[in-house]
Amino acid sequence: MRFFINGDQVEVPASVQTVGSLLEHFDIDNKVVIVEHNGNILSKDTQTEQKLEDGDRLELVHFVGGG
Amino acid sequence: MLKIGPYEFSSRLLLGTGKYPNFDVQKEAVDVSETEVLTFSVRRMNIFEPNQPNFLEKLEVENYTLLPNTAGAKTAEEAVRTAKLAKASGLCDMVKVEVIGDQKTLLPDPIETLKASEELLKEGFIVLPYTSDDVLLAKRLEEIGCHAIMPGASPIGSGQGIVNPLNLEFIIENANVPVIVDAGIGSPSDAATAMELGADGVLLNTAVSGAKDPVKMAKAMKLAIEGGRLGYKAGRIPKKRYATASSPTEGMSIG
Numbered sequence: 253m254r255f256f257i258n259g260d261q262v263e264v265p266a267s268v269q270t271v272g273s274l275l276e277h278f279d280i281d282n283k284v285v286i287v288e289h290n291g292n293i294l295s296k297d298t299q300t301e302q303k304l305e306d307g308d309r310l311e312l313v314h315f316v317g318g319g
Numbered sequence: 320m321l322k323i324g325p326y327e328f329s330s331r332l333l334l335g336t337g338k339y340p341n342f343d344v345q346k347e348a349v350d351v352s353e354t355e356v357l358t359f360s361v362r363r364m365n366i367f368e369p370n371q372p373n374f375l376e377k378l379e380v381e382n383y384t385l386l387p388n389t390a391g392a393k394t395a396e397e398a399v400r401t402a403k404l405a406k407a408s409g410l411c412d413m414v415k416v417e418v419i420g421d422q423k424t425l426l427p428d429p430i431e432t433l434k435a436s437e438e439l440l441k442e443g444f445i446v447l448p449y450t451s452d453d454v455l456l457a458k459r460l461e462e463i464g465c466h467a468i469m470p471g472a473s474p475i476g477s478g479q480g481i482v483n484p485l486n487l488e489f490i491i492e493n494a495n496v497p498v499i500v501d502a503g504i505g506s507p508s509d510a511a512t513a514m515e516l517g518a519d520g521v522l523l524n525t526a527v528s529g530a531k532d533p534v535k536m537a538k539a540m541k542l543a544i545e546g547g548r549l550g551y552k553a554g555r556i557p558k559k560r561y562a563t564a565s566s567p568t569e570g571m572s573i574g
Contacts, residue, residue, distance in 0.1 A: 258363040278366040284375060285364060286407045296409035313404055317374045318360030318390055319335025319524025
């Protein structure tokens, strides 16, 4: 599978079929991560269930220090 | 109590979380400041370095009301998207609308700020726009339903303090929602002055995180804000051109 994550093309194993498995793949499933999938912001409660397809565009954002 | 939308705070200091020397100093500074509201930003995650420490992990987030900002946005559209991303975390529904119109001064774009605030109010956010010290813009932001108005004291991170106290006073006098002086505070006396002018609170970051000893400065800011507020409530004496003796002039044993 090939996705565009945060603007970069990223290859992941074919087993990565959902946002949940993508977050596990990158070892960020227990962190505060907000996901935008093809321009749609996913709610935290249901984001892991979102199915993914080859070529999907994803934004993975989190909170950083700021004022 | 400082009331913003549905929230009530005993502390009138809102603290930013940017640019501390490290997360331990940050945590200690946040603790001693006794703030109840933390600001922060939304950024892309580096998925290839998942173990990079994040400021959220050091703080007991559940003890604070979180105030994400839309820093980085140059248009209303970008600000709205950033706010929605933050809210999707399920951790917050307040937002500091920050739409920067000029990269050198980091002054807010008034028209985009108004547009973004309007849109976010429709979406049900508790909206706190960072604005210039323009008196009429502050009024317009209140009229559309913003829950607090956050005029800058001087440019972000400049530490110049309050460059136009008259405008801030006008904004405060006119407002029926809390006025939080945001940006430009450099020293405890700046924060105290803002509170003496009648501000409902102060939002600052660099003044603490960039101080030689951020923990001490966090404490100093807390005390300055409390002192300034008390002074405002007490009502200062009017300024006079010449002296008035504090000691009685009757019953002197000399002359």
